[in-house]
Amino acid sequence: MSPAEPAGSEPRITRAWVLHPDISSDRERRASGPALEEAVALAGALPGLEVAGAEIVPLARPRAGYLFGSGKIDELKERLTEAEVELVLIDGPVSPVQQRNLEKAWKVKILDRTGLILEIFADRARTREGVLQVELAALSYQRTRLVRAWTHLERQRGGLGFVGGPGETQIEADRRAIDEAITRIRRQLSKVVKTRDLHRAARRKVPFPIVALVGYTNAGKSTLFNRLTGAEVLAKDMLFATLDPTMRAVALPTGLKVILSDTVGFISDLPTQLVAAFRATLEEVLEADLILHVRDIAHPDSEAQAEDVRAILADLGVARETPQIEVWNKTDLLDPDRRAAVEAAAARHDGVEAISAWTGQGIEPLLAAVTGLLDETRQRRELHLDHGDGRRRAWLYDQGVVEGEAPDDDGSTLTVNWTARQEQRFRSL
Known part of the structure; x- marks a missing residue:
């Protein structure tokens, strides 16, 4: 609390105005209406902001010094003054010179898209x-x-x-x-990364498959994570609700345990330096045995959002051979006819599951699909473990592969039903 805010006082709210520059050369790549909605949602993700207004500003080309033309600057100044706006959020890049000039002309603070996302990252x-x-x-x-x-x-x-x-x-x-x-x-950061690498190395010694949830921000990843794990992870209708990966163990219907990882949501036009800065946050995706690409199938730009996610995954270097399931989430938001069409389309495509993480509809088929990709053909074996093999014995039980155990004088004989991958990992313990 600052000295300017006495105890018991309400936090001061900043009135903000959102501008989306509709540059002619960008129109085919990014529709202005949904882009403005996304920018407003970004602003709403930051505490202490009240969006007083939002508008699309057509631009043939950006002006070097002021971004907008002089007539538009004067017109906007009148609206901003009348609305008592203190902060203008410009949904796009703004150069330092443009920022200083606009702040001087409008007597407000300017944040561009990168600056706003940085604010949200800092808050989350x-x-x-x-x-x-x-x-x-x-x-x-x-x-x-x-x-x-x-x-x-x-x-x-x-x-x-x-x-x-x-x-x-x-x-x-x-x-x-x-x-x-x-x-x-x-x-x-290098010290923190070393610590994380040590934790990861320790986890490899008890190597469960990693299932990473990825997707466009606000696609419902955290809601699905909560549904599958029972964890109380923040799940709000808010962009960038999750920034730090949350990991939990989940038992599949066959008993196989996997590590489920919830990750930061992707977003279009995320500046390169931010992707690089958060690369470590997404490193669990690089090591994943399976990726669940969660999509908000009810969103009008669902396909464009999915393309953004695919592009970022490619930029991160996710191996093409890493299995993926596309999870068409939020079917509960569709009208009955549209929901039936989406579910039918998902059924026609391999590697696609239609669900509602909110209601639980479709979760069982999704888990079956995950199991099918991770739980390979099993073989039954008998293993003899002596009394000193407690750690390996515990590992087998933790994997859910023990069907029976018969004690004898120098240990016990276990009947296990496991996959080739589990056998290989057991031999490496």
């Missing part, structure tokens, strides 16, 4: 690694700007300070200082 990150990744991305972004900090949002939530505010530490207006901070954070 929970683990030490996630926080460091946000700091690194924020400093790299701010290094080219070095604009005077403004808003109260930071002190309201105790964040990083790359937007800043009175009473908060300001990012130094010196690039050398920022470079030193970046070097320090990278050093800290």
